[in-house]
Amino acid sequence: MISRDQATKTALYELEQQREQNYADERRHVETVRAACPEITSLIDERTKLFSNGVSHAFGDPSNAMDISEKLVADMDRSNRLIRLALHKNGYPEDYLQPVFRCPLCHDTGYVGDLVHDFCPCVRQRVLKIMMSDEGLQDLETQNFSTFDETIFPDHPIPGKKHSQRDLMLLVRNRLEQYADSFEARSGKGIILSGASGLGKTFLMNCVAERVLTRGFSVLKISAYRLYDAVRKYQYDHSDAELVDDLIRADLLAIDDLGTEPLTRLSNEQSGLYYILNERINSNASMIITSNLNNMQTRERYGDRIGLRLYDGSRTSAFELYGEDVRRNVRK
Numbered sequence: 045m046i047s048r049d050q051a052t053k054t055a056l057y058e059l060e061q062q063r064e065q066n067y068a069d070e071r072r073h074v075e076t077v078r079a080a081c082p083e084i085t086s087l088i089d090e091r092t093k094l095f096s097n098g099v100s101h102a103f104g105d106p107s108n109a110m111d112i113s114e115k116l117v118a119d120m121d122r123s124n125r126l127i128r129l130a131l132h133k134n135g136y137p138e139d140y141l142q143p144v145f146r147c148p149l150c151h152d153t154g155y156v157g158d159l160v161h162d163f164c165p166c167v168r169q170r171v172l173k174i175m176m177s178d179e180g181l182q183d184l185e186t187q188n189f190s191t192f193d194e195t196i197f198p199d200h201p202i203p204g205k206k207h208s209q210r211d212l213m214l215l216v217r218n219r220l221e222q223y224a225d226s227f228e229a230r231s232g233k234g235i236i237l238s239g240a241s242g243l244g245k246t247f248l249m250n251c252v253a254e255r256v257l258t259r260g261f262s263v264l265k266i267s268a269y270r271l272y273d274a275v276r277k278y279q280y281d282h283s284d285a286e287l288v289d290d291l292i293r294a295d296l297l298a299i300d301d302l303g304t305e306p307l308t309r310l311s312n313e314q315s316g317l318y319y320i321l322n323e324r325i326n327s328n329a330s331m332i333i334t335s336n337l338n339n340m341q342t343r344e345r346y347g348d349r350i351g352l353r354l355y356d357g358s359r360t361s362a363f364e365l366y367g368e369d370v371r372r373n374v375r376k
């Protein structure tokens with residue numbers, strides 16, 4: 045798991061590299077023109093002389109500095125216009141000698157705003173990209189609240205159920221959005237989404253993960269199988285130690301498909317999964333979990349100590365999804 049701080053450092057470092065690249069491009073452009081075109085070379089030299097003369101003139105005559113600088117601006121404009129014309133005439137783009145940058149908002153400084161310096165949107169987007177490219181978070185770009193489409197869920201009544209599948213999904217979606225928008229680290233508040241395969245549990249979990257991540261919290265998403273495997277390796281030879289550390293420390297741990305990991309011959313309390321769940325519950329660290337198991341099945345599989353605490357209504361909102369498998373309805 046990569047923290048927002050680390051991702052921001054990476055993004056700013058990339059921008060620094062970009063600026064160096066920009067300067068190198070600018071120098072190369074000037075050298076290219078100088079080598080090929082004496083006409084433009086002399087125009088550039090004239091402009092340089094014009095500028096340094098104007099500045100020293102203004103410093104030497106402070107009472108007339110205003111007039112001098114106005115004239116300098118006009119002279120520079122004229123000089124720049126001549127250079128652009130000459131560039132065009134010689135087959136170069138008119139802005140060939142202008143400063144090079146990729147982002148028109150921040151000119152690759154990474155910051156916008158005059159008084160209060162704020163990160164440019166290009167940095168924010170890059171930070172999210174970096175965080176999402178991390179383990180398990182690649183899906184979040186396509187699976188989030190703004191891409192949630194309730195129309196793929198059937199809207200007909202279901203015998204014995206209060207809501208159609210579509211209504212239920214909308215209801216759950218809205219509750220989860222509230223959860224994500226008010227998420228706080230170490231609040232202990234969690235979510236369990238249970239139900240059969242193909243009902244959209246993982247998609248909903250991704251929506252929450254994306255929103256919480258966007259709000260600046262650290263999120264680690266992992267399948268129950270991978271979690272089981274990581275802790276087993278860790279217990280065996282201390283490999284995967286970094287991941288196990290993240291599993292405990294992430295603001296939000298999203299566990300996909302609880303119950304699909306292999307059953308262990310160890311007693312529950314010796315199993316790695318128990319260790320992680322227990323650590324997080326004890327430190328009020330939040331989890332969002334998808335599972336094919338319902339409340340009773342969870343208790344049967346993991347024992348009452350974990351089962352009861354996972355489903356403790358004072359900390360966990362549990363949603364049992366029902367209806368038909370919609371995976372074939374998803375538009376590709």
Ligand SMILES: [Zn+2]
Pocket residue numbers: 147148149150151152153154155164165166167
């Ligand atoms: Zn920018």
